[in-house]
Amino acid sequence: MSWTDERVETLKKMWGEGQSASQIAKELGGVTRNAVIGKVHRLGLSNRAGSAGAPAKAAPKEKPAAAPAAAAKPAAKPAAAPKPKAAPASTPPKEEPELDENGIPISAARRAIIPAGQPLPPQPSANEISPEALAKVSEVEKTAKKLTLMELTEKTCKWPVGDPATDDFWFCGLAVQQGKPYCEAHVGVAFQPMSSRRDRRR
């Protein structure tokens, strides 16, 4: 395969979106990630600055240790992400009353904040998500690494758990699924296949 305009275009687009070289290679097909990286360099876009009014990068001499790629796009803004913890709509009445539907103890603070609290953006209703996925999340939240915002990296699940206004708030922090912002379990509930979508014939 050769680098046709189309392929280069795809490469540029995906690279600009922060996709990894291997992912781009997979998408393009017929090339390895090395080929992609090589091309990226030859195109002179090794720096993922791409667009956005974020030129800066005056002296690229040092390596700030911290991953600069993360500052590009992903991370941050967990609030925009869908919230887990569905409402106690249909809770399988089999657990202890001290635990919520996820088997997590309900803290007093949490109880206190909910009635008074306001925002808590609309959450995907539990019954729209596969029970398996939810079950997985429930398990995962028990073993989550409970990271703080600043501890998040491209490799840590950025799924927020709990109420930001409470001490009982943290990010999952488990190993992310390749190319995704969440761990496998959370990817499962975050990326649901479009439910009712009809493919139109062309």
Next chain:
DNA sequence: CCCTGATTCGC
């Protein structure tokens, strides 16, 4: 061991 991008260098 999985992965990431960066660099080199024969082609």
Next chain:
DNA sequence: GCGAATCAGG
């Protein structure tokens, strides 16, 4: 220009 091999790192 291309990309496998290699390097350096998480």
